[in-house]
Amino acid sequence: MLKNHYGPWKANGNPEIFLPSESWLNHPFLFESAGIKPSFLPYFSSKTKAFDFVSFSEAIKSLPAQSVVLLQSGAQNPTGCDPSPDQWRELASIFSQRGHLAFFDAAYPGFASGDIDTDLEGVRLFAEQEIPLVFVSTYGKSFGLYSERVGILSILAPSEEVGKRIERHMKLLARAESGAPPDFGSMIIESVLSDDTLERQWRQEVRHMADQLKSRRIALREGLEKLQTPGDWRHITDQSGMFSYVGLSVEQVTLLRNKHHVYLQDSGRISIAGLNKFNIDYTARSISAVVKATTPQ
Numbered sequence: 001m002l003k004n005h006y007g008p009w010k011a012n013g014n015p016e017i018f019l020p021s022e023s024w025l026n027h028p029f030l031f032e033s034a035g036i037k038p039s040f041l042p043y044f045s046s047k048t049k050a051f052d053f054v055s056f057s058e059a060i061k062s063l064p065a066q067s068v069v070l071l072q073s074g075a076q077n078p079t080g081c082d083p084s085p086d087q088w089r090e091l092a093s094i095f096s097q098r099g100h101l102a103f104f105d106a107a108y109p110g111f112a113s114g115d116i117d118t119d120l121e122g123v124r125l126f127a128e129q130e131i132p133l134v135f136v137s138t139y140g141k142s143f144g145l146y147s148e149r150v151g152i153l154s155i156l157a158p159s160e161e162v163g164k165r166i167e168r169h170m171k172l173l174a175r176a177e178s179g180a181p182p183d184f185g186s187m188i189i190e191s192v193l194s195d196d197t198l199e200r201q202w203r204q205e206v207r208h209m210a211d212q213l214k215s216r217r218i219a220l221r222e223g224l225e226k227l228q229t230p231g232d233w234r235h236i237t238d239q240s241g242m243f244s245y246v247g248l249s250v251e252q253v254t255l256l257r258n259k260h261h262v263y264l265q266d267s268g269r270i271s272i273a274g275l276n277k278f279n280i281d282y283t284a285r286s287i288s289a290v291v292k293a294t295t296p297q
């Protein structure tokens with residue numbers, strides 16, 4: 001719908017979305033398959049192993065006015081690095097000045113802080129400032145409904161009239177895609193979110209899961225530090241959510257895979273959810289051995 005109806009794209013004939021260089025691996029493919037060109041913005045500093053706010057915000061400032069930029073609302077996949085509340089405020093002000101549209105992907109609300117509302121503060125801030133935005137969220141993760149394909153799409157409309165027009169377009173698009181989409185997943189979500197007790201229980205379960213992720217991060221960092229692994233490992237606990245960019249090179253990742261059978265992406269992204277009390281020590285020992293073997297004395 002964006003491709004066919006977003007005014008600036010229609011005017012310049014150039015549907016292009018700007019993504020963080022480090023983002024969900026599938027984002028570029030998704031947009032490409034919809035005929036939208038993905039371009040990339042610096043996001044993560046491999047030096048500090050943290051969000052590079054200065055480079056990201058400068059890049060956003062220098063984009064053509066009314067660009068479309070994808071942001072993840074929190075617990076960023078793959079880096080585990082999100083803007084701070086102050087940085088969200090600054091980003092909102094840049095979007096507002098430049099007239100950019102924010103395409104928010106909220107795949108992991110609650111996974112960073114444990115609190116769903118806290119993790120959506122950035123989105124709320126943008127919405128309050130009436131920055132044009134598209135918000136997509138999957139319930140695959142936060143409800144564990146992976147294969148039910150259930151999620152939300154919200155578009156902030158400048159008026160009720162425009163909102164109604166957008167809704168009509170969305171219905172036509174949905175109709176073109178499938179006649180009767182499955183509704184089992186959405187019925188589960190509806191049952192939980194329309195019942196105070198169930199909703200409270202769900203929020204507690206999300207918090208419990210975020211706490212679990214935090215404790216696994218602590219265990220991995222402590223394991224690496226106890227083994228006197230060369231380097232600084234604080235970023236593992238500074239980052240949050242399900243993924244961590246641990247800062248390993250492709251050579252180190254390959255060694256981990258081939259010699260120790262610890263599997264992670266070439267980017268050095270670890271799935272923290274894949275760690276547990278049975279494999280965390282082994283993982284720390286393996287990473288430590290590989291880092292020691294590849295670090296010059």
Ligand SMILES: Cc1ncc(COP(=O)(O)O)c(C=O)c1O
Nearest residue numbers: 024072077105107138139140141
């Ligand atoms: C950042 C991000 N967005 C979207 C998705 C898609 O989620 P789903 O397959 O539940 O729609 C994922 C899945 O890994 C993700 O990490």
